[in-house]
Amino acid sequence: MNNDKTIDVLNSLVVINNDRIEGYETASENTKENDLKTLFTKFQQTSNKCQHELIREIDKLGGKADGGTKASGKFFRAWMDVKSALTGNDRKAILTSCENGEERALEVYKDVLDDDSEYLNNEQQKMIKYHYNLIKDDKNEIRKMQNALELAS
Numbered sequence: 820m821n822n823d824k825t826i827d828v829l830n831s832l833v834v835i836n837n838d839r840i841e842g843y844e845t846a847s848e849n850t851k852e853n854d855l856k857t858l859f860t861k862f863q864q865t866s867n868k869c870q871h872e873l874i875r876e877i878d879k880l881g882g883k884a885d886g887g888t889k890a891s892g893k894f895f896r897a898w899m900d901v902k903s904a905l906t907g908n909d910r911k912a913i914l915t916s917c918e919n920g921e922e923r924a925l926e927v928y929k930d931v932l933d934d935d936s937e938y939l940n941n942e943q944q945k946m947i948k949y950h951y952n953l954i955k956d957d958k959n960e961i962r963k964m965q966n967a968l969e970l971a972s
């Protein structure tokens with residue numbers, strides 16, 4: 820197995836988790852609602868867990884973890900800032916922005932599982948599937964909150 824390619828693949832997931840962490844920091848800063856702050860902190864913890872596990876795996880392979888974010892993450896954070904400012908901390912708008920960010924994270928994970936699994940051993944694939952499911956659970960939690968908002972209006 821090609822360690823360099825494996826490290827690159829794992830780093831793509833580190834970066835998307837970095838994006839999630841920063842995105843949810845932005846979301847938390849831009850809401851006054853305590854339940855959303857709690858939710859966003861939980862989502863940051865999900866990404867911190869995923870990020871640490873990925874970094875540990877990269878370290879085992881002798882690689883260096885990527886500490887940056889992608890342009891897509893920067894756009895997500897900027898869009899959250901703009902959306903919050905324009906909507907006056909509109910709960911529905913913030914949740915929609917978060918859901919869009921979750922979709923992007925899930926796409927990256929799915930692409931890795933579908934297109935790059937040849938570079939991953941069984942344990943790495945298992946870890947990535949686990950992370951995918953954690954993020955999917957977070958997205959489902961956002962969807963539930965959105966549904967509750969729709970029912971209340």
